Every structure is written in C-alpha cells, then in structure tokens.
Amino acid sequence: MNSELINKIKTDGIIRLENFLNKEELSDLQKIVKFYSAPKSSKNSYWPTNSKLLLYKILKLDFVKFKFSLKILNFEKSKKLKDIADKFYGSKSYLRFIDAYYSPVSNKNIIDWHTDQAYHGDKNPEKYVNPDHYFLKIFIYLTDVNPLNGCMSYIPGSHKIGYAIRKGIFEKKISYRPYWHLKDFRKLIMSEENKEYFQNYFKNQKYLLEKFLDITNNLTNQSSSHNFDYTLKAGSAIIFDEGGVHKGSKTLQQDRMVLRYIYSNFK
Numbered sequence: 001m002n003s004e005l006i007n008k009i010k011t012d013g014i015i016r017l018e019n020f021l022n023k024e025e026l027s028d029l030q031k032i033v034k035f036y037s038a039p040k041s042s043k044n045s046y047w048p049t050n051s052k053l054l055l056y057k058i059l060k061l062d063f064v065k066f067k068f069s070l071k072i073l074n075f076e077k078s079k080k081l082k083d084i085a086d087k088f089y090g091s092k093s094y095l096r097f098i099d100a101y102y103s104p105v106s107n108k109n110i111i112d113w114h115t116d117q118a119y120h121g122d123k124n125p126e127k128y129v130n131p132d133h134y135f136l137k138i139f140i141y142l143t144d145v146n147p148l149n150g151c152m153s154y155i156p157g158s159h160k161i162g163y164a165i166r167k168g169i170f171e172k173k174i175s176y177r178p179y180w181h182l183k184d185f186r187k188l189i190m191s192e193e194n195k196e197y198f199q200n201y202f203k204n205q206k207y208l209l210e211k212f213l214d215i216t217n218n219l220t221n222q223s224s225s226h227n228f229d230y231t232l233k234a235g236s237a238i239i240f241d242e243g244g245v246h247k248g249s250k251t252l253q254q255d256r257m258v259l260r261y262i263y264s265n266f267k
C-alpha cells in the first residue's frame with residue numbers, strides 16, 4: 001500500500017478500497033463465511049491468527065475448519081495486511097483477531113454512533129487505556145453494503161478527538177465520564193470543565209473540533225444524512241482507526257457478510 005493511502009488513514013481515520021478482492025478471492029471467502037453463517041461473537045465467527053492456533057484445529061480433528069482457516073491466514077499474507085498495519089503504526093503490529101460473521105436482515109442499526117476504546121460506556125472502568133494502544137480494523141465486505149444495508153458510517157477526523165479524550169483521561173487532565181455513545185462523546189468535549197483542555201489540545205487545529213461539533217449536532221441514528229456512509233460492493237474493504245466516531249446501518253435488504261482482520265500496536 002502506498003504512503004498516500006497510509007497517510008489518509010492517519011488524517012481521516014479511514015480509507016475505502018474498492019475491488020480489494022478479485023473474483024476468485026471473493027467467491028472463496030464467501031463460501032467459507034456462508035458455510036458457518038456464524039453470528040457476530042459466536043464461536044464459529046473466530047478464526048486462528050497464527051499457525052499454532054491453526055494446528056489446534058487438526059488436534060481437534062476439525063479438518064474443514066483447518067482447511068478454511070489456512071485459506072483465511074494465507075489470504076492475510078497474500079494481501080500483505082500486516083504490512084499495512086506496520087506502516088500505519090510506524091512500528092511492529094500484531095494480528096489480534098480475525099473474525100467473520102453474518103448479520104441477518106433486520107430493521108435495527110447494527111450498531112449506533114459510537115467510538116471504540118471507550119469501555120462500552122461503563123460508568124466506572126477499573127483502569128484507563130493507554131491512548132497509544134489501539135486497534136486498526138480491516139473490514140472486508142463479502143456482500144454489497146449501502147445506507148439501507150449494513151454500511152459503515154464514519155466521521156472523518158473524529159479519531160483525533162477520540163485520541164485526545166483517551167489521552168486526557170489517561171494523563172488525568174480531564175476526568176472520566178462515559179463517552180462511548182456519540183451523545184456522551186459530544187457532552188464530554190463541550191463540558192465547561194474540559195473546555196480549556198480541548199482548546200489547548202486543538203489550538204492548531206481549531207477547525208477540527210468546531211467542524212465535528214457542527215456536523216454531529218443533528219446527527220442521530222434516524223438522520224437522513226448519508227454524507228458519512230461508505231457504500232461499497234462485495235469484495236471492497238475499509239480500513240479504519242477504531243477511535244473515530246462510527247456506526248453500522250440496518251441490513252434492510254439482504255444478509256450481510258464481513259471478514260475482519262484486527263491489528264494492534266501492542267501485545
């Protein structure tokens with residue numbers, strides 16, 4: 001991947017890669033994911049991330065999963081996915097997990113506007129994350145996605161604000177309060193007690209904070225704005241920094257299949 005695209009992930013927090021898979025890769029991966037049709041976070045949605053874990057499948061005599069797992073791991077190598085993560089972090093990255101799942105047709109958003117690395121909105125987390133430890137997510141779509149069918153929406157640049165929040169909390173410059181949900185994320189930034197911290201932090205990028213607050217002012221899950229949607233054909237991918245504000249739309253038209261490779265810059 002060229003440095004222009006890597007820089008775009010750093011600046012916007014996200015990039016889209018159309019036709020990331022060729023026809024054969026797409027049909028191979030579709031067959032594998034369809035075979036299990038595993039819902040998100042279910043046992044069969046996870047795949048081994050290294051050869052040691054891969055061998056367990058043989059020990060368990062699960063030859064089908066072994067064969068498929070090998071393909072999924074080989075695909076990671078042939079597409080040089082780790083190389084993308086290494087370049088993005090500017091240091092060694094680690095493949096933390098691979099999952100592939102199936103989201104059936106539904107009139108509920110897959111997930112509302114939120115940021116990751118936010119303790120799922122926990123009121124009192126036990127400890128705070130190091131802001132420099134975060135995940136890079138590679139989503140590969142195995143079915144078409146659009147605003148009515150399970151596409152991702154992402155607010156470009158918002159990952160920089162997510163980072164500032166985590167850093168402020170970690171360094172005890174601002175006090176913790178839930179910020180997983182967009183509504184709370186905005187409240188935290190706008191609160192009187194945090195004003196100085198954010199103004200200082202973004203003193204050279206004032207527009208970034210102002211623009212974010214402006215565009216998210218009326219942004220709800222029912223919002224008709226599709227400005228931030230990533231409509232893509234099967235075989236395309238998005239790569240994003242999970243600290244940005246994002247959501248997954250309803251799957252009103254057809255079941256959705258994705259394959260994800262998640263990297264971190266820490267062990």
Ligand SMILES: [Fe+2]
Binds near residue numbers: 114115116242246
């Ligand atoms: Fe998320």
